[in-house]
Amino acid sequence: MKAAIKDELLDELLKNYSQPGDLLGPDGLLTELKKRLINRVLESELTTHLGYEKHQSSSAGPPNARNGHSSKTLRSDDGKLPVKIPRDRNGGFEPSLVPKHQRHFDGFDEAIISLYSRGLGVREIQQHLLEIYKVEVSAALISNATEAVAEEVKAWQNRPLDAVYPIVYFDAIVVKIRHDGKVANRAIYLALAINLEGNKEVLGMWSSENEGSRFWLGVATELRNRGLNDIFICCVDGLSGFGPALEAVYPNCRIQRCIVHQLRNSLRFVGWKERKAVASQLRRIYTAPTAQAAKTALEDFRAVHDARYPAIGKSWEANWHELTPFFDYPPEIRRIIYTTNAIESLNSSFRKISRHRNLFPTVESLYKLFYLSLRNISARWTRPVNQWRDALNRFQIEFGDRMPPSL
Numbered sequence: 001m002k003a004a005i006k007d008e009l010l011d012e013l014l015k016n017y018s019q020p021g022d023l024l025g026p027d028g029l030l031t032e033l034k035k036r037l038i039n040r041v042l043e044s045e046l047t048t049h050l051g052y053e054k055h056q057s058s059s060a061g062p063p064n065a066r067n068g069h070s071s072k073t074l075r076s077d078d079g080k081l082p083v084k085i086p087r088d089r090n091g092g093f094e095p096s097l098v099p100k101h102q103r104h105f106d107g108f109d110e111a112i113i114s115l116y117s118r119g120l121g122v123r124e125i126q127q128h129l130l131e132i133y134k135v136e137v138s139a140a141l142i143s144n145a146t147e148a149v150a151e152e153v154k155a156w157q158n159r160p161l162d163a164v165y166p167i168v169y170f171d172a173i174v175v176k177i178r179h180d181g182k183v184a185n186r187a188i189y190l191a192l193a194i195n196l197e198g199n200k201e202v203l204g205m206w207s208s209e210n211e212g213s214r215f216w217l218g219v220a221t222e223l224r225n226r227g228l229n230d231i232f233i234c235c236v237d238g239l240s241g242f243g244p245a246l247e248a249v250y251p252n253c254r255i256q257r258c259i260v261h262q263l264r265n266s267l268r269f270v271g272w273k274e275r276k277a278v279a280s281q282l283r284r285i286y287t288a289p290t291a292q293a294a295k296t297a298l299e300d301f302r303a304v305h306d307a308r309y310p311a312i313g314k315s316w317e318a319n320w321h322e323l324t325p326f327f328d329y330p331p332e333i334r335r336i337i338y339t340t341n342a343i344e345s346l347n348s349s350f351r352k353i354s355r356h357r358n359l360f361p362t363v364e365s366l367y368k369l370f371y372l373s374l375r376n377i378s379a380r381w382t383r384p385v386n387q388w389r390d391a392l393n394r395f396q397i398e399f400g401d402r403m404p405p406s407l
Helices: 007-013 020-024 029-050 108-117 122-133 139-147 149-157 213-225 242-249 259-267 272-286 291-305 310-318 331-337 341-354 363-378 388-398
Strands: 066-076 079-088 164-179 182-194 200-208 230-236 254-257
Touching: 029 066, 029 079, 108 122, 108 139, 108 363, 122 139, 139 149, 149 363, 164 200, 164 341, 164 363, 164 388, 182 213, 182 341, 182 363, 200 213, 200 363, 213 242, 230 242, 242 254, 254 259, 259 272, 259 310, 272 291, 272 310, 291 310, 331 388, 341 363
Parallel strands: 164 230, 230 254
Antiparallel strands: 066 079, 164 182, 182 200
């Protein structure tokens, strides 16, 4: 139970208060109280360690006595806190409140990590802490604070997954990374899943210099080894070698190519004046009620536009088997799988966070930033995707034999 603080004590403490700085400033009352409380607790810890009070003697055995103090300046939310660490003669005293080698107090590491997760670089973090807390910190301290997250990233990347995810989106974001002394663009691939509760969940992050079947086979195998036994539908944007690799590990999974990206790629061949008319005719393809009606709409489009834009019709024809799976589902499922906008939105957030970083020294440093940023982003994923119950009922009918028994 918390001890009650009497009003008389508060009145005495605030006797000389005249402005906010007297209470909250770097030399204010609260900072002074914190410093004195820390010193008092440290003295109490030493008393417990020795087994007798100050100015008393040990009741048994050769006495281990107090042996002065060592000064230490802690960095805290209130600025610098000079404290005195008591010592014992035998050198066995280990303070709990302020462990040896600790130079910060309160949520100082958390403040650094929070700033780092929002895309601030080392110099920006140093400047922010100096302005807000009046504390100078070294680049090494910031690096050490964020390096502690590296183990969290490894644990997260290797955590067990659900046995079934109805929908998984795959996409990539390109960043500049220093590798073997050279700066090069590097693709970071992400997998964003919709679980059986309709909630978003990032399954992992991967990096590769070369995208292809071998890389995607490794990703799919890793997901399988982490417990993911089945995926109903994968939504992608033309990732090289993805289809054959996924089929080798998840043979029953259907691949849906992003319609929005297919449309954008098609309109690249069209001038601004004709773009609206061409987009309108392409819309008849992907808004058709059935796959057969869509095929007819494509044939009509090619009859009119093949002479001027042959690449558009050929592209739709070549990717037809991956563009049309969504026609087999009702609107509540179609709207979720016909586009990769869900993972595109996530990538957009990552781009905003990393836009101040022209270069990452290692892939691991990028993983740290994205992981910390993801903690902030995923905190906003509090509700299932729209109309998820309707979609789940349809999945239960379509894939009932592949649903978990507990559902």
